[in-house]
Structure formats: structure tokens, C-alpha cells
Amino acid sequence: MSTHDATSANSKAQGPISQVLTPVRGRLITAAVLAASGSMLTLVPLAVIERIARLALGDATHVAGDIGWLLLVGVASLFCGMALLCAGELQAHLADNRITHQLRLAIVQRLTLVPLGWFTGRASGEVKRAMQDDIGTLHNLTAHFFTTLGRAGGALLIGVIYLFAMDWRLALLSLLPFPGFFLFLGRAMKSSGANMQEIVTGLGRIDNAVVEFVNGIPVIKAFGSSGQAHVRYREAIDAFAQTFIAFTRPLVAAMANANAMVAPVSVLGVVLASGTLFVSQGWAAPLDVLPFALVTPGLCAPVLLLHYILHDLGSATGAAQRVQALLQTPVLEQPAPGAGQQPQGNELRLERVSYGYDPEHPVLADIDLVLEPGTTTAIVGPSGAGKSTLARLLLRFFDPSTGRITLGGVDLRQLDSASLYRHIGFVLQDVRLIHASVGENIALGKPSASRQEIEAAARLANIHEQILRLPRGYDSVVGEDAHFSGGEQQRLSIARAVLLDPPVLVLDEATAAADAESQVAIQEALARFSQGRTLLVIAHRLDTVMHAERIVVLDNGRIREQGRHSQLLEHAGLYARLWRLGGYGDTRKEQVAQPC
Numbered sequence: 001m002s003t004h005d006a007t008s009a010n011s012k013a014q015g016p017i018s019q020v021l022t023p024v025r026g027r028l029i030t031a032a033v034l035a036a037s038g039s040m041l042t043l044v045p046l047a048v049i050e051r052i053a054r055l056a057l058g059d060a061t062h063v064a065g066d067i068g069w070l071l072l073v074g075v076a077s078l079f080c081g082m083a084l085l086c087a088g089e090l091q092a093h094l095a096d097n098r099i100t101h102q103l104r105l106a107i108v109q110r111l112t113l114v115p116l117g118w119f120t121g122r123a124s125g126e127v128k129r130a131m132q133d134d135i136g137t138l139h140n141l142t143a144h145f146f147t148t149l150g151r152a153g154g155a156l157l158i159g160v161i162y163l164f165a166m167d168w169r170l171a172l173l174s175l176l177p178f179p180g181f182f183l184f185l186g187r188a189m190k191s192s193g194a195n196m197q198e199i200v201t202g203l204g205r206i207d208n209a210v211v212e213f214v215n216g217i218p219v220i221k222a223f224g225s226s227g228q229a230h231v232r233y234r235e236a237i238d239a240f241a242q243t244f245i246a247f248t249r250p251l252v253a254a255m256a257n258a259n260a261m262v263a264p265v266s267v268l269g270v271v272l273a274s275g276t277l278f279v280s281q282g283w284a285a286p287l288d289v290l291p292f293a294l295v296t297p298g299l300c301a302p303v304l305l306l307h308y309i310l311h312d313l314g315s316a317t318g319a320a321q322r323v324q325a326l327l328q329t330p331v332l333e334q335p336a337p338g339a340g341q342q343p344q345g346n347e348l349r350l351e352r353v354s355y356g357y358d359p360e361h362p363v364l365a366d367i368d369l370v371l372e373p374g375t376t377t378a379i380v381g382p383s384g385a386g387k388s389t390l391a392r393l394l395l396r397f398f399d400p401s402t403g404r405i406t407l408g409g410v411d412l413r414q415l416d417s418a419s420l421y422r423h424i425g426f427v428l429q430d431v432r433l434i435h436a437s438v439g440e441n442i443a444l445g446k447p448s449a450s451r452q453e454i455e456a457a458a459r460l461a462n463i464h465e466q467i468l469r470l471p472r473g474y475d476s477v478v479g480e481d482a483h484f485s486g487g488e489q490q491r492l493s494i495a496r497a498v499l500l501d502p503p504v505l506v507l508d509e510a511t512a513a514a515d516a517e518s519q520v521a522i523q524e525a526l527a528r529f530s531q532g533r534t535l536l537v538i539a540h541r542l543d544t545v546m547h548a549e550r551i552v553v554l555d556n557g558r559i560r561e562q563g564r565h566s567q568l569l570e571h572a573g574l575y576a577r578l579w580r581l582g583g584y585g586d587t588r589k590e591q592v593a594q595p596c
């Protein structure tokens with residue numbers, strides 16, 4: 001178990017927010033305490049006003065000096081309070097900066113250890129949502145929640161203590177609207193909670209309808225069924241509108257009552273009514289009502305603030321859960337740092353390898369295969385036979401469910417990733433270029449490569465001339481002033497592999513995205529590059545791999561036949577049938593050596 005896993009196991013009992021904020025917990029508590037103390041001090045001037053009013057309206061004669069001192073205390077408290085509030089905000093923002101930075105790094109570090117196959121199964125939206133939206137939500141929590149909680153809590157605490165110290169009976173009466181607020185709020189939450197799940201489901205339906213509509217626009221337009229997609233979207237928003245009305249109707253009435261309870265004017269009304277009663281009954285002097293009239297309405301804002309921030313806590317909990325889930329994504333088994341073994345040679349061996357994306361349905365079963373150094377092995381077979389899955393296993397997109405794959409006698413699980421990708425290069429169908437210069441794209445696996453090395457790799461991959469034609473040559477930025485066709489992207493991918501100079505190369509349908517001219521350029525490039533290397537080629541077109549030392553025919557996840565082209569034709573099995581179906585003619589001679 002990694003350190004991270006151990007930590008997460010220990011903290012299972014904590015809530016998601018608590019787990020995510022653990023590294024800055026101390027700082028956030030300090031921020032909340034500073035904010036609470038600050039807000040208490042900023043309320044001292046109200047007590048000062050009450051004191052001054054008593055002195056001014058009382059019968060004492062020499063009060064000017066006392067008033068001066070009181071003013072000084074009031075002003076000093078106000079400034080100290082504001083300074084403490086600022087210090088609290090600063091602490092919270094420093095904590096926010098630290099945690100946001102740490103979380104982004106931790107997610108990226110985790111994703112580097114996650115099997116590459118994880119990414120194929122997920123929309124990049126999931127990662128984007130956690131990295132941007134959820135961390136943004138957590139920013140609100142760390143930077144503002146704790147200080148607001150401190151400020152509101154501090155103000156309420158000191159206000160209530162002060163009022164009870166003045167007159168506990170009047171305090172009890174004056175504060176009556178506040179329990180009333182929580183009573184109505186509770187009702188509102190109960191009525192909305194019942195419909196909340198439907199709101200979430202409705203929003204999900206709208207999201208799906210939008211995604212379906214946007215993703216399918218070309219197909220929908222081409223097949224003239226845009227009206228239908230619109231209908232689904234309209235149905236989703238109409239249904240949501242109904243759910244939303246059902247959700248808000250009971251909520252609005254209860255919330256209106258709750259808000260009315262803590263409106264400053266209603267609170268002041270209650271204070272004055274209670275004060276009048278107390279004064280008329282001789283239980284208090286008119287001046288005794290003044291602190292209540294000054295302070296009680298001031299408690300409305302903190303109560304409302306508490307309500308709003310506690311409401312925000314719900315969305316922050318969801319964000320923290322998603323970030324936690326991403327941080328706990330299962331990672332590939334890795335050797336301990338420094339304990340990675342070195343392969344002895346470049347022989348790739350699959351021993352009784354089975355794999356299924358869904359464990360119940362194996363896609364590959366009991367594969368035994370040896371790729372001898374310096375040889376070319378082709379994997380062919382019907383669509384869905386498991387060819388690409390086999391290639392991905394060699395690159396550790398995921399690990400076999402059973403069996404093992406070794407390179408130079410070392411289980412791939414005992415090789416660190418850098419060593420694996422130094423030994424095994426790949427050119428896949430799906431080439432991903434990053435938003436960086438063309439040179440940086442080629443040097444992705446070897447950032448230290450010199451311009452000469454990058455150009456040499458591009459020349460060998462038959463893409464140098466096209467790059468020179470770009471506005472800024474190798475400095476042109478992909479997606480800005482550099483746009484590549486499918487075939488050109490394949491050649492860039494080959495240049496990447498060339499630069500790393502791996503002894504083993506996996507080619508999965510390397511010419512799939514290319515036009516006829518590009519195919520020739522790619523094949524030339526690969527023929528040059530593959531000399532002396534171990535090659536695993538996956539191809540649809542059998543004529544491009546008929547030269548291979550060994551052709552392995554996969555069907556339904558199992559090896560059905562293997563041998564050279566002529567042997568397989570003579571065998572008159574699945575390969576011979578695929579050859580016939582491909583219409584390549586009845587040749588038993590092997591064509592010019594081509595790697596794919």
C-alpha cells in the first residue's frame with residue numbers, strides 16, 4: 001500500500017472535506033479564531049455607544065473624561081478587530097493557496113501512476129471537473145468559509161453573552177425570532193430535501209441530452225434527425241421545469257417566513273415590544289432597552305450568513321468527494337523507488353496472459369507468445385479479436401488479470417514506467433498532440449533532445465519537410481499555426497518513437513489514419529526505423545504484414561494459428577480465409593518487407 005493509500009485508510013472515518021483539508025487544518029482553525037476575535041472586537045463600539053448614552057443621559061456631571069476614554073476604547077477595539085479580521089483572511093487565503101497547489105499536484109502525480117487504459121474509459125471532462133470546477137469550489141471553502149464562520153459565530157456569541165449580561169429576561173424575549181427562523185428553515189429544508197434527488201436527476205438528464213446533442217450534431221444533421229434530438233432536449237428541460245416548480249413551491253413559502261423572522265425590522269419590533277412591556281411593568285428602565293435595540297438587529301446578518309455558508313457546504317462536500325475519489329484512483333503496481341529491476345535483453349514474453357475490461361468477460365485468454373529480439377511479429381484477426389488490447393497490455397495501459405508479461409526476464413510490474421517506455425516505443429492509431437510547439441511534441445519523451453536530434457528524428461519519420469513549411473517551422477504551435485492531417489500526426493508519433501530509440505516497437509494500425517500517399521511515407525519511415533528492432537505490428541491489411549517472421553492469428557481472444565504467411569495459407573485456416581476475403585490474390589510469395 002502506498003503512503004497515500006495508508007493515509008486515506010486511516011482517515012476513512014473523517015468526512016471528505018476534513019480529509020481534503022487535513023494539511024491546512026491548523027491554519028484554517030487559526031484563521032477562524034482570528035476572524036471570530038476580530039468580529040467580537042468590532043462589536044465593542046456598540047457597547048461603548050450604550051455606555052456613552054447612559055453617561056450622557058444620566059445625572060453625573062463630570063462625564064467628558066469618561067466619554068473620551070470610552071471613545072478611545074471603542075476606536076481601538078474597532079481597529080484591532082479589523083486588523084484581526086485581515087489577519088484571519090490572510091491566513092485563510094494562504095491556506096487556500098497551499099491546498100489548491102497541493103491538490104493539483106497530487107492529482108497530477110496520481111494520474112501519472114494510473115493505468116493509461118483508465119483514460120480511454122473516461123471522458124477528460126471528469127478530470128477537468130475535478131481540477132478546475134471542484135478545486136474552485138474548494139477554494140471558496142478554504143478561503144472564505146472558515147473566516148465567515150468565525151466572523152458570524154464570534155458576532156453571535158459576543159452579542160448573546162452581552163445581552164444576557166444586560167438582562168437575561170429581556171434577552172430571552174428579544175432573541176425569540178431566531179429560534180423561529182431555524183424552525184421555518186428546518187421546514188424548508190425538509191420539503192426541499194424530498195425533491196432534491198429529482199432535481200439532481202433532472203439536471204443529469206439535461207446534461208446527457210446536451211452532450212448527446214452536441215456530440216452527435218454531425219451524425220444527427222447528416223441523417224436529418226435534428227428535430228428528434230431537439231425533442232429529447234426539450235423534454236428534459238420541460239420535465240426539469242415541472243420538477244423545479246414542485247421543488248420551489250413549498251420552499252419559497254417556508255423561506256419567506258424564515259427570512260421575515262430575522263429581518264432587522266421584525267427583530268427590532270420584538271425588542272421594542274418586549275422593552276415597552278418591561279418598562280411599563282417597572283422591570284427595567286428605558287435606558288436598559290437601548291443595548292437590545294442596538295445589538296439584537298445586528299445579529300440578523302450573522303445568522304443569515306451562517307445559513308448561506310452552511311448551504312454552500314453541501315456543494316463543497318460533493319467537490320471534496322470527487323477530488324478524493326480522483327486521488328484514490330487505483331494506480332499501476334510500481335516497484336518501490338530505486339527497486340526497479342533492469343531487463344536483461346529485449347525479449348518480450350507473454351505467459352498465459354488473460355485480460356478482460358470486465359472481469360466476467362475475458363477479451364484475451366491464455367496467450368503465450370515470445371517476441372524474439374530483432375524479429376517482426378504481426379498480430380492479425382477479425383475485428384474485436386483483442387489485437388489492440390494485446391498491444392495495450394504490452395504498454396501497461398493495464399495489467400493482465402492473470403499471467404504475466406516479461407521484458408528481458410523482468411515482469412513489467414517490476415519495471416519503473418520510465419524504464420518500460422525507454423525499452424518499448426509505440427505508434428498507436430490514436431495520436432495525441434499536445435498544445436505546444438512541434439519540436440516539443442516530438443521531444444515529449446526526451447525533453448533534453450537537441451534541435452539536431454529532433455530534426456533527425458523528423459527526417460527519418462518523413463515529416464521534416466512538412467514541418468519546415470509551417471509558419472514558424474519547429475516552433476509552430478500545434479492547434480495554432482500548426483495543423484496536421486491524420487497521416488502527418490502518425491509520422492510525428494513515429495518521430496517521437498525514433499527520438500527515444502527503443503529496442504522494441506509496438507505499432508497498432510500505424511497507417512490507419514493515413515491516405516495512400518501518407519501510407520507510403522509512413523511505411524518507408526517505419527521500414528528504416530524498424531531495422532534491428534523487435535517489432536509487434538497490428539494490422540488490418542494482411543498484405544502489409546505478410547513479410548513478418550511470424551504472423552499470429554487472434555480470434556475471440558485466443559491464438560488460433562501462427563506461422564509465416566506461406567505456411568498459414570497452406571494451413572487453409574482462418575488466416576487463409578481472411579486473406580481470401582481481403583481480395584489480395586492467391587500469392588504464396590512474401591512481398592517486400594514492410595513493417596505495417
Ligand SMILES: Nc1ncnc2c1ncn2[C@@H]1O[C@H](COP(=O)(O)OP(=O)(O)OP(=O)(O)O)[C@@H](O)[C@H]1O
Nearest residue numbers: 120121357358363382383384385386387388389390
Ligand atoms: N476500453 C474498453 N472497454 C471495454 N471494452 C473494450 C474496450 N476496448 C475494447 N473493448 C472490447 O474488447 C474487445 C477487443 O477489442 P480490441 O480493440 O482489442 O479488438 P481488435 O481486435 O483490436 O479490434 P479492431 O480490429 O476492430 O480494432 C472488443 O469486444 C471490444 O468491444
